Amino acid sequence: MARIVMKFGGTSMAGTERIRRVANIVRKQQAAGHEVAVVVSAMAGETDRLVTFCREANPLYDPAEYDVVVASGEQVTSGLLALTLQAMGCKARSWLGWQLPVHTEGAHAKARVRDIESNALLASMAEGKIAVIPGFQGLSDDGRVTTLGRGGSDTSAVAVAAAIHADRCDIYTDVDGVYTTDPRIVARARKQKYVTYEEMLELASVGAKVLQTRSVSLAMKEGVRVQVLSSFIDDDAPPADNLPGTMIVSDEEMEGLEMERQLVTGIAHDKNEAKVILTRVPDKPGAVAHIFTPLADASINVDMIIQNVGREKGETDVTFTVPQADLARTQALLEAKRDEIGFNRVITDSKVAKISVVGVGMKSHAGVAATMFRALAERGINVQAISTSEIKVSVLIDEDETELAVRVLHTAYGLDAPDVAA
Amino acid sequence: MARIVMKFGGTSMAGTERIRRVANIVRKQQAAGHEVAVVVSAMAGETDRLVTFCREANPLYDPAEYDVVVASGEQVTSGLLALTLQAMGCKARSWLGWQLPVHTEGAHAKARVRDIESNALLASMAEGKIAVIPGFQGLSDDGRVTTLGRGGSDTSAVAVAAAIHADRCDIYTDVDGVYTTDPRIVARARKQKYVTYEEMLELASVGAKVLQTRSVSLAMKEGVRVQVLSSFIDDDAPPADNLPGTMIVSDEEMEGLEMERQLVTGIAHDKNEAKVILTRVPDKPGAVAHIFTPLADASINVDMIIQNVGREKGETDVTFTVPQADLARTQALLEAKRDEIGFNRVITDSKVAKISVVGVGMKSHAGVAATMFRALAERGINVQAISTSEIKVSVLIDEDETELAVRVLHTAYGLDAPDVAA
The missing domain is CATH 3.40.1160.10 (Acetylglutamate kinase-like)
Structure with missing residues (x-):
């Protein structure tokens, strides 16, 4: 029993x-x-x-x-x-x-x-x-x-x-299990008998639902x-x-289980992120803390963060992503702190998708990220932001290109099942 | 406050x-x-x-x-x-x-x-x-x-x-309040400023929902x-x-509140009753108990009860009402006790309505019931059964005559609002 x-x-x-x-x-x-x-x-x-x-x-x-x-x-x-x-x-x-x-x-x-x-x-x-x-x-x-x-x-x-x-x-x-990617997007996706907790963590966190x-x-x-x-x-x-x-x-x-370990276990996508750009933030110590402290206090998960040098000297554009569900609250919180942060505009875009490649195998292999950027560039897919972890590389792209990107990467990492019609 | x-x-x-x-x-x-x-x-x-x-x-x-x-x-x-x-x-x-x-x-x-x-x-x-x-x-x-x-x-x-x-x-x-009767039936129904708990209880129990x-x-x-x-x-x-x-x-x-207390506070109607007639029940002590004990055991609420002397000596017809929702169960229970009760036929009719006049004022005034019967008789409305409480008189009539009876009684007790077009 x-x-x-x-x-x-x-x-x-x-x-x-x-x-x-x-x-x-x-x-x-x-x-x-x-x-x-x-x-x-x-x-x-x-x-x-x-x-x-x-x-x-x-x-x-x-x-x-x-x-x-x-x-x-x-x-x-x-x-x-x-x-x-x-x-x-x-x-x-x-x-x-x-x-x-x-x-x-x-x-x-x-x-x-x-x-x-x-x-x-x-x-x-x-x-x-x-x-x-x-x-x-x-x-x-x-x-x-x-x-x-x-x-x-x-x-x-x-x-x-x-x-x-x-x-x-x-x-x-x-x-009926965990696939190498969403089978509705890639017909040649393969079901996996085993994945590790860590891989599953990354797959789950990037939208493999x-x-x-x-x-x-x-x-x-x-x-x-x-x-x-x-x-x-x-x-x-x-x-x-x-x-x-x-x-x-x-x-x-x-x-102990797997004979041939894949470099990459899965390709995940997530359309529930929204991009926020704060323009002309003063480029000085502590400025970024003014942005993210109130969001953290409100339990809003900020994911990808990039900082671009702005047109004016001493100013910078800050781009980051939050869950779409928190976008309205994020905007309200930022507007309330406008004077403290000192930005010019808040620009938001919820028509973005995050695409991630995941695998414990990449811990010991360089070149996983390079393969990703090359494959996407060859199809003209523009990368708006990047984040990485030990076993994951994620990029933010235009939402309309989600399926294309997933298919391209599934093939690029050799994940396509051999005997299923594409 | x-x-x-x-x-x-x-x-x-x-x-x-x-x-x-x-x-x-x-x-x-x-x-x-x-x-x-x-x-x-x-x-x-x-x-x-x-x-x-x-x-x-x-x-x-x-x-x-x-x-x-x-x-x-x-x-x-x-x-x-x-x-x-x-x-x-x-x-x-x-x-x-x-x-x-x-x-x-x-x-x-x-x-x-x-x-x-x-x-x-x-x-x-x-x-x-x-x-x-x-x-x-x-x-x-x-x-x-x-x-x-x-x-x-x-x-x-x-x-x-x-x-x-x-x-x-x-x-x-x-x-927007408790009316003298259903305003969808009587345009001249008046909203009441006050009713007593007891009146409200009677009105609620007889279908003023x-x-x-x-x-x-x-x-x-x-x-x-x-x-x-x-x-x-x-x-x-x-x-x-x-x-x-x-x-x-x-x-x-x-x-303490009302200067001119109305004799009757409201006229209620209820189309959810059904009439049951048992014919040729032996007219002897205990016969009626044989009928109503099994219904009470089955939690069926019997309301109006009348007993008519039958055509044959030593026999009587017993008429009563039950909620329509319990009619099928009532019939089944009676048929199961046919020998014990000793009736000839069960006749049922769910095309009946119960019309009630309610008012604490009638406690101290005779003649409320008489007014009711006279008003209904003048319009040719046949009363099939009667029940009374301290502050209520109810009659059972043909369902088709519901609206007519309510209007007739509303006028007979002087409840019509003076300045609303009928």
Whole structure:
């Protein structure tokens, strides 16, 4: 007998019929002799609908009330999955974030899980009750609803798996594993049997929407074995123990596994960034701190930063990217600090995309970045900004060129599958 | 300064624009110098949508999980109203049922409020924060979400008003008060400045759907001053202190208020009853108990009952009414007891309407019923059954004659407004 956490995303929970398919997968996992906890997302589209309501109500919304609104989507699906499992003859009950509770800390709308009380949960699971837990939501120390940020249900699942010492955390998604790139863009993309936590981290952080970044960090930190699986499997498929997905493993485990290690594991793209340019910022010590301190205080993640010398002496243009969702708040914060920072204009552009090549293999190989710039230049794709890490190189380009860039790079790094028609 | 609870129903909360209108009404109430708590329903249609999901998931649903699902609708609107108030510059926060908490007892999906902890709420309101409270929801002693049954938000509002000793509980609805009868039927219906709790109870129970019955009982028990108001008022209207609605008051207060007390306060109609006739029931002691005991055991509310002497000696016809929704179950139960009861036939008719005249004034005046029967007889309207209480006389008539009967009675009791074109 194993203890297994299963997580289902919004597409899998979108409506009565799909929830029934999920319940069937869960039922079989339990019937295979395991203790099962299920973490669920809101129905696809529901969180967007709720976020839209919040924006309409108040463009500069109070994240504490935003959390109250958006946490409701997962509350609905957790109750519905419990009801559906009961209809199949399983024992099941929902455990809301404040009921367990899932203690969180940090800012509303992007809270972090501190710990999860698991005694009542484990006792209930030991009685054969399937635990259904809404992802995404938690409880702050002052007793308010919190949420973990978009895609936070993956993190909820890994946190639950860590709290109850689960043998495995199976993340069911609308893809059946981690590919070398988005198969909707590149038909020759290949599914990978294994990727490392670090690779997965970089892929997730640059928009390969299989797992949320924080969930991978948490899994790495807590040593949770994570498997990515498709939720669109036949009703008569075997339990997940025997399904082919992608297993996320440690560097050490990977070295023992793979014969021919690829230099680059994957190409990711992300259209959710927006570019901000501040023109004619005084080119003096501390000027940049004036820009980024208020953004950091507001928990806005600034990613790529470049500084260009301006036309006038002693002035500079500062370019950086923020998540599109934070663009309005970023503009408001900057305008409020206009005198302090001393810029001339704020120019914004949300029609940009970030393209990244990722691979632990590049740690020991030079030339990965050079290959990237050459391949893009040959197709006339202009690079607006660059950022790098140990196992990743990212560039910012025009959003319209996203698919072209991904295809060009997939070929340039030799990732195309040999026997699939392009 | 007064302390005021305001309650807005689903029609008023249906979408961003309407919530903004609600927020504007609330804002003005606070600006008039009052401490304000607002109780809100889910967006119109949302609870139905959630109930449908539950039924699809599991026709014999677990009410504990049903509550988890359906309570989410009010959670959404409470957060959105708090956000909208903040956008207008007001301080506001939401207080969910489990946060206050609203302690409830009794069955899930039809829980009753036991008490509401008000210290934190009052402290927050004293700081000038508008409290936004989702109606309908509470917390059971074992820490699970409960709901109060459909329409329960009125009860939530009155319970909050009682808990914080509010000076007034304003219920905003899609009508602007309690009328002498349905204005869609009688153009000359008049809005009443005052009705008593008892009158409101009778009006609510016989189909004047302004307030949920339980909320009126609770207001009467707790002595909460309830005002019924329209939420569809101009944005530049004055605060509700000066708006003309209907105030629900005690008998004693009413006596001090009105110079010319109307004998009859209102004419209500209800098309949701069905008539059942059992023919040739043995006319002997205990026969009637055989009929009504199984119905009572099945929680079917039997209303009007009459017994006619049948054509044969020693036999009688028994006529009574039940809610239309329970008619099929009633027939099945009676057929199952056919031998025991000893009737000949079950005849049913759901094309009936119950017309009621209500008024505390009739306690001290004879002749109210006589006026009713005479007025109906003059227009050839046949009375099929009669029931009375201290402050109400109801008759059962052909459903087709509903509007005619209401108009005839409205005139007969002198309720027609003088200066509105008929």
